[in-house]
Amino acid sequence: QVQLVQSGAEVKKPGASVKVSCKASGYTFSDFYIHWVRLAPGQGLEWMAWINPNSGGTFFAEKFRGRVTMTRDTSINTAYMEMTGLTSDDTAVYFCVRDRRPNMVGDAFDLWGRGTMVIVSS
Amino acid sequence: EIVMTQSPATLSVSPGGRATLSCRASQSVNDNLAWYQHKPGQAPRLLIYGASTRATGVPARFSGSGSGTEFTLAISSLQSEDFAVYYCQQYDKWPMYTFGLGTKLEIK
Numbered sequence: 001q002v003q004l005v006q007s008g009a010e011v012k013k014p015g016a017s018v019k020v021s022c023k024a025s026g027y028t029f030s031d032f033y034i035h036w037v038r039l040a041p042g043q044g045l046e047w048m049a050w051i052n053p054n055s056g057g058t059f060f061a062e063k064f065r066g067r068v069t070m071t072r073d074t075s076i077n078t079a080y081m082e083m084t085g086l087t088s089d090d091t092a093v094y095f096c097v098r099d100r101r102p103n104m105v106g107d108a109f110d111l112w113g114r115g116t117m118v119i120v121s122s
Numbered sequence: 123e124i125v126m127t128q129s130p131a132t133l134s135v136s137p138g139g140r141a142t143l144s145c146r147a148s149q150s151v152n153d154n155l156a157w158y159q160h161k162p163g164q165a166p167r168l169l170i171y172g173a174s175t176r177a178t179g180v181p182a183r184f185s186g187s188g189s190g191t192e193f194t195l196a197i198s199s200l201q202s203e204d205f206a207v208y209y210c211q212q213y214d215k216w217p218m219y220t221f222g223l224g225t226k227l228e229i230k
Contacts, residue, residue, distance in 0.1 A: 004165075035219075044223035045158075045166075045209055059217045100171060106216035108156035108171035110178075114164060 002026035004034075004096050004113035011119045012086050019082040020116045022096030029077035030054040033099040035109060036070070036081045040092040050105055051079055059105075086120045093117050124148050124215050128208075128222035134230040139200050143225045145193040145210035154214035157186055157195045160224075161206045169208075170195065197227075205229050 007021040022034065036048040049060040051070040058070045069082045079096060098111035125148040135141045145155070153173040160166040168177040170186035173193060183198045197204055210222045 037221075045211070045221035047219040047221070050217065061218065095166070100168070106213055108168055108177075108211065108213060109158075110168045110171075112165040112167070 002111060004098065004111055006094075006096060006113040006116045009117040009119070011121065014087055014120055014122055016086050016120075017082060017084040018086060018118050019080055020094050020096075020118070022079045022081070022113055024077045024079070024098075029072075030074055031102040033105045034070075034072070034079045035097045035099065036068075037095045037097055037109070038092040039095070039115070040089070043092075046092075049081070050099070052105070053079060054103070083118075086118075088120050090118065091120045123218060124151060124212050124220050126210055126212055126220050126222035128210055128225050130225060131223070132226045132228060134228050135200055136230045137200050137202060139230075141197045141200060141204075141227055143195040143197075143208055143227070145188075145195070145222055147191045147193075147212055150190045151212040151214035153189050154212060155186075155188070155193050156211045156213065157184075158209045158211065159204075159206045160209065166209070200227075202229075 005023045010018050030053045033050050035050040038046050048064050051058045053072045072079045093115040095115045096113045097109040100107040100110040127146045129144045155173045157170040158166045169180050174186045185196045187194050207224045207226050209224045
């Protein structure tokens, strides 16, 4: 079954870091870019960054540059998103998603994980 | 940054009826526009890409139209499973992808 399975919910204190995993199955992991998108309460979806699982190359939306790191482990078909310096504004559901076309970026997202809830609270 | 504006914020329609959702881009995105359906606790689902192409497995009652700055998602013969939040997304100006704030389609 083609799917992205994400790690479980996290509760963090302000200033802490969080690392969310996204395990791909049912397709060739290295063939499709992985993006991270978040949905904060009362807000719309917000694109954060992408990673090329083949090369490890990344690109970040400006507001996340320097605070978000994306990595992957091709041996276990898993992508990771780590965010540091958490604030209450980072409370959101974080989704990993797959680019629709193989070996390309810049298309719709055809496969989504179910999301990881990250709550930042003192 | 391209701003995507969806309207209305909430749409109430009876089962069996027709829903028309709008999405406007602050500048042209050509036909690089996607629509997603999101139900609470579930993974969002790609419905439409290229403004009008249905994704694999999407029923024909979903149709997308438009180009440039004005787009529409129409859902005919509404089924109970269609009541959800719908988002539009532009991917023309990648790597800066932007989404609308969503339209909640609720049962009237």
